[in-house]
Amino acid sequence: MNKAAIIEFFKQEFPHYGKITIDDVSNRSATIRHRIGKEELRPGGTVAGPVSMLLADVVIYVAILGELGRVPLTVTTSLNINFLRKPSAESDLIARCNLIKVGRTLVVGEVNLYSEGKPDLVAHVVGTYAVPPLSKR
Amino acid sequence: MNKAAIIEFFKQEFPHYGKITIDDVSNRSATIRHRIGKEELRPGGTVAGPVSMLLADVVIYVAILGELGRVPLTVTTSLNINFLRKPSAESDLIARCNLIKVGRTLVVGEVNLYSEGKPDLVAHVVGTYAVPPLSKR
């Protein structure tokens, strides 16, 4: 699927993900962003951790859609996140995924999360998706 | 903090977590649940992975509030989730946390996630929170 098709797919299937924008889908990688407002913040003014986890899970899915097309039964099997720095409360949160393995049954993506306009990583994620065997795609 | 105080704290600070209910807070453990509706499902009728991650992150926080009280600057430093089985689309998702380490600067919680009324684990989580040193609590 190309970027336009993935955007359309998300509009249909994930209408409640309205704060997420798909910036780029290319060779085994993808970049998306999440607007940050009051609902995304927790006491202390930091972006709530689950926003980063959501964004990381979605960006790996977007990269898989770009690489393999719309594959039913693609599900997350594991995700590991390390929070590194406090994200900005005023900037979009950006997630860039690079697929480091596209296997027959498992796809592994590495994700870097940033606050827009700042160079430092705010979180790092590795996530694994199970994909159906080729015969069932 | 006891259960009633934590419920009040969540009403104040996380008003958008209205689908989460705190069932139990006791000795280094906590149980919470998330109602499952259309917004929590993804294509295929399974509960979206980020709902489980959110619930796991929150239940560890609830257990920490029960153990240490309201500690400012308590933040997630890492979270590892393994998805094991498809959760039910019709049942509440339940998360039970047990703190396996309460250290001076790090607290580690283990979380089992279930669909209400079913014995099998749907996901398993280990998460780490940084807590401020005793002198700053």
Add this chain to the structure above:
Amino acid sequence: MNKAAIIEFFKQEFPHYGKITIDDVSNRSATIRHRIGKEELRPGGTVAGPVSMLLADVVIYVAILGELGRVPLTVTTSLNINFLRKPSAESDLIARCNLIKVGRTLVVGEVNLYSEGKPDLVAHVVGTYAVPPLSKR
């Protein structure tokens, strides 16, 4: 495979794991131990982290052998370890594995690590093995 068969298998295939003893193999679980000597310690007198990782990886494999028999091509796909307390330098390190998922292609094991005779967890592990599909076992 039962315990005696697994012990024999390890003697044949992993002769350099002489410090590891298999204590128990039962229903989807296993317990093994590692003798601790000078080679296992690092500066400061603590057990080196890789000893715990090795022991956790092996105990999940032992539990799989007990559950599925000798399955070729069984390989670790991921392992997540949290170190919780300093293990004793004078006691055996003990690992108890419980398989929390035995799926068609993935098996997930949870492992608790202790120093013999002490109740507190020294480390906690979740590991995933890929197993060949039933048709190839």
Add this chain to the structure above:
Amino acid sequence: MNKAAIIEFFKQEFPHYGKITIDDVSNRSATIRHRIGKEELRPGGTVAGPVSMLLADVVIYVAILGELGRVPLTVTTSLNINFLRKPSAESDLIARCNLIKVGRTLVVGEVNLYSEGKPDLVAHVVGTYAVPPLSKR
């Protein structure tokens, strides 16, 4: 510590790590390698998983020594490894670490593992070390 000092430190403190060579220590990064022989292989001719975990744990430690100097009480707090491809049984296993966070109490390193001479990642690791607060270094 520079590369020569770290090599000397390992000779003194980890004499049983004789199969590991330190190739490079530079700005918040390090590269080391492990010779692969019979002892490192498991049935099927693949490199045993614990060898990769050991190498990843050590390379993060080397990068920390290069960045912070010899800091007592530096211990691994967590490590997450994903195995991606079968390493070569005939080539050295190489680990390259990049420290993605050097905080006051936690240091996080990302590690790529390769078989020498081949471009594909064989494993990917994220590991966290606790370091003593500045006042105790």
